[in-house]
Amino acid sequence: xxxxxxxxxGQLSKTCLYEKHVALGAKMSPFxxxxxxxxxxxxxEEHNAVRGKVGMFDVSHMGEIFIEGPEAxxxxxxxxxxxxxxxxxxxxxxxxxxxxxxGVVDDLLVYREFEPEHFLLVVNAANIAKDHEWILAQxxxxxxxxxxxxxxxxxxxxxxxxxxxxxxxxxxxxxxxLGLKGAAELGFYTFYDAExxxxxxxxSRTGYTGEDGFELYATPEETVRxxxxxxxxxxxxxxxxxxxxxxxEAGLPLYGxxxxxxxxxxxxxxxxxxxxxxxxxxxxxxxxxxxxxxARKLVGIEIEDKAIPRAGYPVExxxxxxxxxxxxxxxxxxxxxxxxxxxVDSRFAALETPLWxxxxxxxxxxxxxxxxxxxxxxxx
Amino acid sequence: MSKIMEGLLYSESHEWVKVEDGLAVIGVSxxxxxxxxxxxxxxxxxxDDEIGKGExxxxxxSVKAASDLYSPVSGVVVEVNEELQDAPEKVxxxxxxxxxxxxxxxxxxxxxxxxxxAAYKAMIGE
Numbered sequence: 006x007x008x009x010x011x012x013x014x015g016q017l018s019k020t021c022l023y024e025k026h027v028a029l030g031a032k033m034s035p036f037x038x039x040x041x042x043x044x045x046x047x048x049x050e051e052h053n054a055v056r057g058k059v060g061m062f063d064v065s066h067m068g069e070i071f072i073e074g075p076e077a078x079x080x081x082x083x084x085x086x087x088x089x090x091x092x093x094x095x096x097x098x099x100x101x102x103x104x105x106x107x108g109v110v111d112d113l114l115v116y117r118e119f120e121p122e123h124f125l126l127v128v129n130a131a132n133i134a135k136d137h138e139w140i141l142a143q144x145x146x147x148x149x150x151x152x153x154x155x156x157x158x159x160x161x162x163x164x165x166x167x168x169x170x171x172x173x174x175x176x177x178x179x180x181x182x183l184g185l186k187g188a189a190e191l192g193f194y195t196f197y198d199a200e201x202x203x204x205x206x207x208x209s210r211t212g213y214t215g216e217d218g219f220e221l222y223a224t225p226e227e228t229v230r231x232x233x234x235x236x237x238x239x240x241x242x243x244x245x246x247x248x249x250x251x252x253x254e255a256g257l258p259l260y261g262x263x264x265x266x267x268x269x270x271x272x273x274x275x276x277x278x279x280x281x282x283x284x285x286x287x288x289x290x291x292x293x294x295x296x297x298x299x300a301r302k303l304v305g306i307e308i309e310d311k312a313i314p315r316a317g318y319p320v321e322x323x324x325x326x327x328x329x330x331x332x333x334x335x336x337x338x339x340x341x342x343x344x345x346x347x348x349v350d351s352r353f354a355a356l357e358t359p360l361w362x363x364x365x366x367x368x369x370x371x372x373x374x375x376x377x378x379x380x381x382x383x384x385x
Numbered sequence: 386m387s388k389i390m391e392g393l394l395y396s397e398s399h400e401w402v403k404v405e406d407g408l409a410v411i412g413v414s415x416x417x418x419x420x421x422x423x424x425x426x427x428x429x430x431x432x433d434d435e436i437g438k439g440e441x442x443x444x445x446x447s448v449k450a451a452s453d454l455y456s457p458v459s460g461v462v463v464e465v466n467e468e469l470q471d472a473p474e475k476v477x478x479x480x481x482x483x484x485x486x487x488x489x490x491x492x493x494x495x496x497x498x499x500x501x502x503a504a505y506k507a508m509i510g511e
Binding site: 043044047048049246250311312313315335336338364365366367 | 444451
């Protein structure tokens with residue numbers, strides 16, 4: 006969500022928790038058009054809090070787009086790669102919206118609400134305006150009827166805040182600190198509607214860290230209240246710095262780095278989120294990519310050194326031939342390994358393939374490894 | 386407020402130089418280590434490498450970013466601080482105690498281009 010306030014020092018928005026971050030002394034930085042906290046204490050401490058106990062993130066910058074109406078399901082299934090028919094109220098589904106050429110508009114969550122033909126789409130902050138325009142444009146024509154889809158599309162991003170509570174103690178925290186007893190009953194990728202001061206509170210067992218956790222959607226005012234209660238209970242505030250190290254270790258892609266208009270789900274190894282026994286925009290292109298193969302694939306690479314492969318560094322063969330580029334890389338905090346995601350020539354994408362990464366003046370040997378570096382701990 | 390050591394010379398890119406037995410001992414300032422946050426890796430040159438004034442001779446890496454290190458003088462690397470290979474966090478603990486490289490200078494006259502503690506203090510605005 007956004008308060009749609011423009012900061013004096015630029016065209017940046019603030020979330021409803023902006024003042025809280027400043028008061029906590031967070032290191033603030035622009036991200037996706039918002040002034041966001043990168044870290045409060047240290048990225049390592051915050052990362053370890055989420056892996057070991059519980060941490061919380063302001064993710065109010067994310068976008069919320071509601072779609073409802075008689076043809077809402079048919080419409081979403083037309084623009085979304087995953088299959089939402091037969092998926093029950095209270096469930097959450099991950100997938101992408103693609104362009105006709107298979108490139109990715111965005112990756113997103115689709116929530117099937119408890120009222121028939123009501124859905125919530127949660128999209129990346131950087132893509133809210135683009136996604137909204139894309140969705141409106143696609144809704145203008147139902148290829149089956151030649152008419153617009155019969156549904157209403159409401160970009161409500163400005164009206165919602167969001168806090169992610171993540172870590173092995175997340176369930177205990179939301180149940181005991183926030184009194185959200187229903188949270189304990191939720192399976193992974195499900196949600197329920199609670200209330201806070203008479204306002205809707207969406208409690209969703211989802212996240213972007215590789216740990217168990219919840220994402221709480223509320224009005225801006227109630228989001229601030231929830232934040233204060235969690236903080237008072239000792240939940241560690243965590244910035245976007247460790248959000249990235251956590252999601253990276255868990256093998257989760259970030260739009261813009263591992264998915265984009267140029268990087269399709271097939272290239273990114275996310276074909277399992279595309280369902281080909283239905284029609285959706287981009288299906289033909291993705292099927293062709295699957296059948297003919299793609300020129301580049303996203304892989305994991307580990308190097309035998311503490312040097313850090315970072316986004317943009319070249320991936321090479323032993324003779325110096327460039328075969329790809331790093332998209333995200335760290336010296337993994339939880340694993341103490343120098344690992345990265347890289348987009349490489351598909352001929353060199355098989356597990357165990359030796360590859361070299363150029364880091365400044367030197368070249369470090371490594372090999373292709375599984376992208377899920379860290380064993381995730383989701384609620385079954 | 387970061388610590389500034391009197392008697393050292395400083396570059397605009399936040400390296401310090403201490404002249405000791407005719408060698409330039411080079412590290413980074415306390416201000417620089419604070420800006421970087423937790424340092425997780427120090428990329429160093431090898432002994433006998435030739436480095437030019439203003440050229441990169443290595444890098445400091447934090448979780449989030451890599452920052453190049455620029456040599457304040459030209460010369461030949463005679464020693465690198467091996468300790469930092471296994472314990473890069475020592476730079477955070479004491480940036481002045483934990484030097485990075487020692488260089489045999491080609492031209493001591495290059496030192497005149499560096500700042501003293503007062504000028505460096507003014508530059509970082511503290």
